[in-house]
Amino acid sequence: MEDPFGTSGLRARVLDAWTSAPARFREDANAEEDYALGGYRDRVLVELAQNAADAARRAGVPGHLRLVLWEGALEAANTGAPLTAEGVESLSSLRASTKRGDDSAGRFGVGFTAVVSVSDEPSAASLTGAVAWSAERTRALVAGIPELAEALASRHGHVPVLRLPFPAEAVPPEGFTTLITLPFRDEAAERSLRAQLAELGAPLLLALPALATLTVVVDGETRLLRAARPTPETVTVTETRGAAAPGEGEETVSRWRTAEAHGGIPGELLADRPTEERGRPFWSVRWAVRAESRGPLDAPPPGGEVLYAPTPTEEPLDFPALLIASLPLASDRRRAEPGGLTDFLVERAAETYLELLAGAGGAEDAGIRALLDLVPGPVPVGVLDGALRRAVLRLLPDAPLLPLAEDAGARVRGRDAVAVDGPAPLVEALSGVVPGLLPAAWPAGHRAMRALGVRRMSAADVVDALAGLDREPAWWRGIYDALSGVDAGELGALPVPLADGRLVRGPRGVLLARDLPEPGRLAVLGLRIADPDADHPLLVRLGAVEAGPRQVLADPAVRAAVEGSLDLEDPEECDAVADAVLTLTGALSGPAEPWLSELALTGADGELYPAGELLFEDSPLRRVMGEDSPFGIVDPELVERYGSAALENAGVLRGFALLRVRDVDLNDLETLDELGLDGVEDWDVPSGHLPELVAVRDLELVRDWEAALALLTRPPYREAVVEPLSLMDGTRVPSYTSWWLERHEVLGGVRRAHEADPLLEDLYDPAPEFLDPEFARALGVRRTLDDVPPDELLGLLADPARPVRRDRLRELWTWLSQAPDLLPPDEVRAVTGGVVEVVPAEDAIVVDVPYALPLLADQPLVLLPHARAEALAELLELPLASDEVQGGPDSPGVEREVPGIVRELFPEAPESYLHHEKLVVHGREVSWWYDGSPHASGPGGLARAIAWELGRWSDRQSLAALLTAPDSAALLLAEDDLS
Numbered sequence: 002m003e004d005p006f007g008t009s010g011l012r013a014r015v016l017d018a019w020t021s022a023p024a025r026f027r028e029d030a031n032a033e034e035d036y037a038l039g040g041y042r043d044r045v046l047v048e049l050a051q052n053a054a055d056a057a058r059r060a061g062v063p064g065h066l067r068l069v070l071w072e073g074a075l076e077a078a079n080t081g082a083p084l085t086a087e088g089v090e091s092l093s094s095l096r097a098s099t100k101r102g103d104d105s106a107g108r109f110g111v112g113f114t115a116v117v118s119v120s121d122e123p124s125a126a127s128l129t130g131a132v133a134w135s136a137e138r139t140r141a142l143v144a145g146i147p148e149l150a151e152a153l154a155s156r157h158g159h160v161p162v163l164r165l166p167f168p169a170e171a172v173p174p175e176g177f178t179t180l181i182t183l184p185f186r187d188e189a190a191e192r193s194l195r196a197q198l199a200e201l202g203a204p205l206l207l208a209l210p211a212l213a214t215l216t217v218v219v220d221g222e223t224r225l226l227r228a229a230r231p232t233p234e235t236v237t238v239t240e241t242r243g244a245a246a247p248g249e250g251e252e253t254v255s256r257w258r259t260a261e262a263h264g265g266i267p268g269e270l271l272a273d274r275p276t277e278e279r280g281r282p283f284w285s286v287r288w289a290v291r292a293e294s295r296g297p298l299d300a301p302p303p304g305g306e307v308l309y310a311p312t313p314t315e316e317p318l319d320f321p322a323l324l325i326a327s328l329p330l331a332s333d334r335r336r337a338e339p340g341g342l343t344d345f346l347v348e349r350a351a352e353t354y355l356e357l358l359a360g361a362g363g364a365e366d367a368g369i370r371a372l373l374d375l376v377p378g379p380v381p382v383g384v385l386d387g388a389l390r391r392a393v394l395r396l397l398p399d400a401p402l403l404p405l406a407e408d409a410g411a412r413v414r415g416r417d418a419v420a421v422d423g424p425a426p427l428v429e430a431l432s433g434v435v436p437g438l439l440p441a442a443w444p445a446g447h448r449a450m451r452a453l454g455v456r457r458m459s460a461a462d463v464v465d466a467l468a469g470l471d472r473e474p475a476w477w478r479g480i481y482d483a484l485s486g487v488d489a490g491e492l493g494a495l496p497v498p499l500a501d502g503r504l505v506r507g508p509r510g511v512l513l514a515r516d517l518p519e520p521g522r523l524a525v526l527g528l529r530i531a532d533p534d535a536d537h538p539l540l541v542r543l544g545a546v547e548a549g550p551r552q553v554l555a556d557p558a559v560r561a562a563v564e565g566s567l568d569l570e571d572p573e574e575c576d577a578v579a580d581a582v583l584t585l586t587g588a589l590s591g592p593a594e595p596w597l598s599e600l601a602l603t604g605a606d607g608e609l610y611p612a613g614e615l616l617f618e619d620s621p622l623r624r625v626m627g628e629d630s631p632f633g634i635v636d637p638e639l640v641e642r643y644g645s646a647a648l649e650n651a652g653v654l655r656g657f658a659l660l661r662v663r664d665v666d667l668n669d670l671e672t673l674d675e676l677g678l679d680g681v682e683d684w685d686v687p688s689g690h691l692p693e694l695v696a697v698r699d700l701e702l703v704r705d706w707e708a709a710l711a712l713l714t715r716p717p718y719r720e721a722v723v724e725p726l727s728l729m730d731g732t733r734v735p736s737y738t739s740w741w742l743e744r745h746e747v748l749g750g751v752r753r754a755h756e757a758d759p760l761l762e763d764l765y766d767p768a769p770e771f772l773d774p775e776f777a778r779a780l781g782v783r784r785t786l787d788d789v790p791p792d793e794l795l796g797l798l799a800d801p802a803r804p805v806r807r808d809r810l811r812e813l814w815t816w817l818s819q820a821p822d823l824l825p826p827d828e829v830r831a832v833t834g835g836v837v838e839v840v841p842a843e844d845a846i847v848v849d850v851p852y853a854l855p856l857l858a859d860q861p862l863v864l865l866p867h868a869r870a871e872a873l874a875e876l877l878e879l880p881l882a883s884d885e886v887q888g889g890p891d892s893p894g895v896e897r898e899v900p901g902i903v904r905e906l907f908p909e910a911p912e913s914y915l916h917h918e919k920l921v922v923h924g925r926e927v928s929w930w931y932d933g934s935p936h937a938s939g940p941g942g943l944a945r946a947i948a949w950e951l952g953r954w955s956d957r958q959s960l961a962a963l964l965t966a967p968d969s970a971a972l973l974l975a976e977d978d979l980s
Contacts, residue, residue: 005130006089008166015093015164016142023152026143026161033161036114036333044334045119046197047205047312048112049077049181054209056081056179063213067177068198070219074184075119075194078177081211084127092125093134093166112334117162119190120183126171127179133169136162195219202226203238203255207289208309208325223250234259234360236289260357261287262349270342274329283327286350288357290322290375308337308385317383321375322357324389326350337385344388351392355400359412369442372402376449398454406432406440413437415453420445422459427483430476435466460484460491467496468506474498474534481537492543498532505529509544512556516549522584525577527558550588554597559585566601567609575601575609583639587647595660598652604633612652613698617645620655621712627704657718658698665691667728684740689728695721696737706747707769713738714776723779735779743781751793752777754784760812761789763805764797786813791820799828801839810837814865818873825878831861846882847874851945851954853886855927867954889932891921902967903947903960910947911935940964 019026050066057064059082069076092113116123124133139160143149153160173180185191198217206212206228215226225241236257243250263285271279308316309325315335318324328337328346337343354375361371377394381387398416405411406428417437421428425441432438435458444450445457458466467480477498484492494506500514501524512530517523523530530548531540546552553559562578569575582600586593598613605618615635616622626632635653649655666672668688673681676694679701697718703709713722722742725733735743753765754777761783768782783789794817797803798810805813810830817823830837831845840861847863848854849870854862862882865873874881894915904910920927920938928942929935935946944960962969 003130004168006084006086006132006166006168008089008132008168011090011093012142012165012167016146019143020146020148023149026149026152027156029161029164030156030159033114033117033163034159036117043118043193043197044112044312045075045115045183045194046077046201048115049079050205050209050212050215051112051312052181053077053079053081053179054211056083057213058211060178064209064211065177065214065216066212067174067216068201068218070191070194070198073191074182077181077183078174079179080177081179083129083178084125084132085129089125089132089166092132093163114163116181116183119185119194121162121186122184123162124169124171124182125179126169126173126182128173131169131171132166134162134166136160138167139165202240203228203257204289204309204313204323206238207236207257207259207287207323208311208313225250235292256292257289258292258357258360259287259289260353260360261285262353262356264349266342266345270345273340274342278329284346284349285325285327286346286353287325288322288350288354289325290357290361290371292371310334310337316385318386318389319380319382320354320377320386320389322354324350328385339384343385347385347388347392350389351396354389354393355396355402358397358400358402369444373444373447373449376452378448379452394452397452403439403443403453403455406438409440415455418453418455419458420450420455421463422446422457423463424483424486427460427463427480427487430479430483431463431466434470435463460487461494464492464495468494470496471504472498474532477535478537481535481539485539489542492539495543497529497540497545498535500524500530500532503529507544508540510556511540511545512548512553513540513545515547517553517585523553523581525574526556526562526581528553528556529558550585551593554582554585554589554593560594560596563597563600567599567611569601579603579639583643583647583651586650587643589646589650592650592652592659592661595652595662597650598658600651602639602648602651602653603636605636606633607636608633612648613654613658615648615653617648617653617655621708622654622656625705625709625712626699626702630702630704632702656712657700659717659721660694660696660698662694663692665694667691678737678741680741680744681737684737686726686734686737686740687728687732689730689732691726691728694726694737695724697721700738700741700745703747710747710769710780711771713742714772719776723775739779739781742779748780748782752782754778754782757783758785760786760809760816763809764794764803786816791817791822792824795823795826795829798830799826799839805830805837807832807837811865814863814873815869818865818869818876820876823876825876829861829863829877829879831863833861834859842877842879845879846885847871847877847879848882849874850883850886850931852927852929852931852949853882856886856923856925857882886923888923890915890917890930890936891924892917894920894936899943899947900964900967902963906963907947907951907953907960909951911950914943914946 019029046068049068053066054064056079060080062080065080067078069078121136122133125131139162140153140158142165143153143160171180171182185194198219201215201217203226206215206226210228210230213228217224223243227239227241229237229239231237236259238255238257240253240255241250263283266282266284268282271282306318308314308318308328309323310328310330311325312334314330314337316337326346329340329342330336331338358372358375361368361375376397377390379390379394381390399414401412401414403413403415403418405413418439419435419437420439420443421431421435422445428438428441439455450457477496484495493509495508496504496506497508497511498504499511505511510529512528513536514530514533515536531545541547559582563582566575566578569578579600579602582597586597598611600612601609602612602615604610604615610633614631614633616632617640618634618637622632632654635648639648652658660676660678662676667686667690670682676696677698678696697713712718721736721738723739724736726736727733748768751765752768753761754768754774755770757765765783768777772780772782774784778784778788786794794813798805798813810832826842828839829842829845831840833840838861845861845863846857847870848857849867851867863873863877863879871881873879894917896913897916898913899910904912914935914937917936917938920930920936920942922930928939929937929946931946931949935943935950937943937946941961944964945957948954948957948960
């Protein structure tokens with residue numbers, strides 16, 4: 002058998018080395034076992050693909066690799082440079098690669114060792130010859146060497162498979178230059194390769210650009226992957242299933258964008274690297290990302306979960322792109338080794354990644370998503386991933402990746418870019434206004450925007466940015482239209498152009514001149530009226546006022562102009578203010594704000610007056626007010642020019658000034674004083690809030706009250722007099738006007754109604770007949786005792802000029818005894834010797850016991866039902882008769898039985914009484930007395946004593962009749978039955 006690769010000499014040298022140093026045998030066996038069963042245990046296909054790519058590169062031809070799994074073995078056929086003797090020697094040596102001086106990926110000379118993880122009998126057939134390795138044949142040779150017998154036994158027959166090559170007879174398939182055949186060691190090896198074959202895909206072709214195709218045949222099913230590179234930055238991988246030729250079977254295509262860079266490695270970074278690695282001082286970095294168009298809800302593009310260097314490692318990466326870089330790896334090619342070279346390549350990879358992003362951006366939605374999805378998040382999955390992520394995020398803000406709204410072809414750095422968090426029309430309207438503004442499609446809230454360094458501009462930020470702009474009103478209307486869907490809470494300071502050329506911050510209170518008569522005449526009032534060309538519904542939503550005349554008059558600027566109009570030194574300016582206000586009030590259907598009465602207007606005498614101090618020439622107030630009243634007559638020219646309605650709405654008086662004020666705090670004396678109502682600080686109304694106060698002003702200036710009252714009885718003044726006011730809590734109180742009128746003698750004193758209680762007849766003069774009952778009551782006209790304040794009645798009773806009949810006096814004292822409180826009087830009306838007269842209070846006595854009357858006959862007596870006497874005496878602080886006359890009869894009486902007729906008719910009557918032939922008390926003869934026992938000197942006295950004892954004082958006359966004429970008892974009882 003021919004031996005083109007000189008395998009016999011290689012075997013002899015290896016066996017001699019083992020024989021002379023058996024430890025070398027063990028070392029080779031252990032090293033191969035470590036690689037095959039450790040670091041390279043699942044890298045068979047990757048290493049075969051790596052070798053195929055290297056062969057194609059050395060030959061300068063497109064690489065084609067076909068992997069066929071059939072029963073019991075895997076065949077890997079590839080194109081490119083065929084095997085050479087040096088190549089066989091390299092495959093049969095550990096860590097002695099022949100790949101030097103080029104950019105081949107293999108650099109350790111151990112990759113082929115991976116085949117031992119699945120096969121004990123690998124072989125390689127090339128156009129230049131064939132070679133095989135065999136565990137069984139190697140074991141036989143070693144067993145024949147006595148020096149190695151002990152070592153072989155200690156390893157239980159395990160030998161290094163790849164150290165001894167053997168010549169073989171085989172040729173590669175047509176179209177290929179080399180065929181690797183791997184008979185499976187066992188079923189586990191086959192299962193492992195089946196799984197690895199299923200995972201092969203586009204990333205392998207991206208990592209090994211020398212490979213143009215990869216064919217996988219498993220159990221007769223073919224999968225063909227073809228890589229096309231139409232441009233240096235794009236790769237298309239077409240996968241065909243079910244056929245071995247393009248155009249047949251089911252095809253899927255994946256498109257990839259790439260960015261790559263390469264260069265020389267500074268010598269100082271290779272100082273600590275292995276010798277063979279130092280001989281290749283080059284680096285390369287390639288990124289690849291899927292480039293298919295996706296929907297807006299699709300996940301970010303898939304990328305590599307691990308680093309490719311250039312074949313896959315176990316170094317985790319969580320980037321949405323595949324990284325293929327010449328990072329230094331550990332001997333098992335699974336992890337990147339830390340150090341200066343790795344740090345250097347991380348920076349180069351980060352720089353290259355930005356080129357990948359630069360190729361992704363665009364104004365269309367797909368381009369925007371492609372760029373933003375490539376921005377890595379902040380959370381790494383490993384040390385290398387973290388270092389790479391930090392390097393990319395550090396560079397992003399300074400990278401010119403983003404388009405401008407005003408020039409989509411230009412690119413701006415992230416740190417100089419602004420994204421508006423608002424609708425597209427707003428962004429379009431701001432184009433050319435906000436520097437660095439991104440197009441509308443760029444999502445301001447995307448998590449990648451912060452990493453790019455883009456400043457997010459909220460609607461409130463937009464409002465601030467607009468503050469200093471000088472634009473036409475129509476431009477502002479476009480801004481308002483763009484902001485229509487934004488939360489109003491962010492737009493409070495939105496600028497508004499005014500009709501007078503000013504630009505103000507905030508629409509609240511700005512007037513929209515939609516229903517204003519001749520807006521140009523209103524400029525003197527200093528109003529914030531929006532320019533009509535900027536008018537927009539958004540302004541209303543933000544607090545602007547659709548300005549009819551009444552809304553304009555409510556503006557604080559109008560009030561300030563009105564209140565300051567009397568102080569203006571320029572007559573023309575004063576006339577202009579009056580003209581503007583009267584233009585507005587002339588468009589009203591009724592009176593406006595009460596402060597309009599301060600508007601300076603010209604009187605008929607040429608002097609300036611507040612409007613509220615001017616009367617129309619035909620005003621009935623002219624005869625109601627005195628000659629010294631402050632009112633003037635309005636200039637007739639003003640009436641002719643503006644009409645009486647405009648002047649009346651502004652406060653010029655035809656009748657009384659009627660004040661209407663909303664939300665009045667009755668506790669705020671300062672505010673009440675500003676209302677200009679006479680004596681309002683003394684208004685005895687409960688504390689609280691009035692929703693509305695309606696009152697008649699200037700009552701203190703009236704001189705002719707009969708004429709004034711005739712005017713007040715008519716609308717609209719009547720309501721202010723007769724209608725009570727309701728507080729916020731529902732409490733109803735008399736109106737201010739009613740209170741004022743009652744407090745002042747507008748009727749020449751307190752009066753009584755024409756149909757008043759007769760008890761009031763002697764005390765009050767009658768009210769004028771033209772006053773209806775409701776209006777009269779509001780003026781304090783008395784109709785019943787319940788209308789009379791008790792102290793007022795007490796004062797009237799002390800007035801000797803007002804006669805009071807005795808029977809009415811008794812009822813009046815009875816009513817007063819029920820008063821809750823009274824101010825003790827200096828004088829009272831009493832009965833002295835049967836005559837009603839006014840006497841000093843200190844001389845009067847309230848009679849509470851009738852038996853004392855004979856002893857007080859010459860004293861002023863206050864007489865009322867004895868049951869109410871004590872209560873009245875306490876209120877008036879007057880003595881009681883029972884306290885003034887104490888003691889009893891001067892002599893004891895004789896006990897006698899009460900006549901039987903009395904006890905028959907009044908069973909509760911006492912059985913006896915004390916009889917006196919002559920009853921004397923305090924030296925005066927009386928007919929009866931009571932000191933806990935009844936005393937009497939005759940039938941009339943006995944009747945009174947028994948009636949008092951029984952508590953039936955009203956029956957005393959009936960008892961007297963019984964005792965005087967007992968035979969008339971039946972008649973008297975019958976008469977009582979009729980009462």
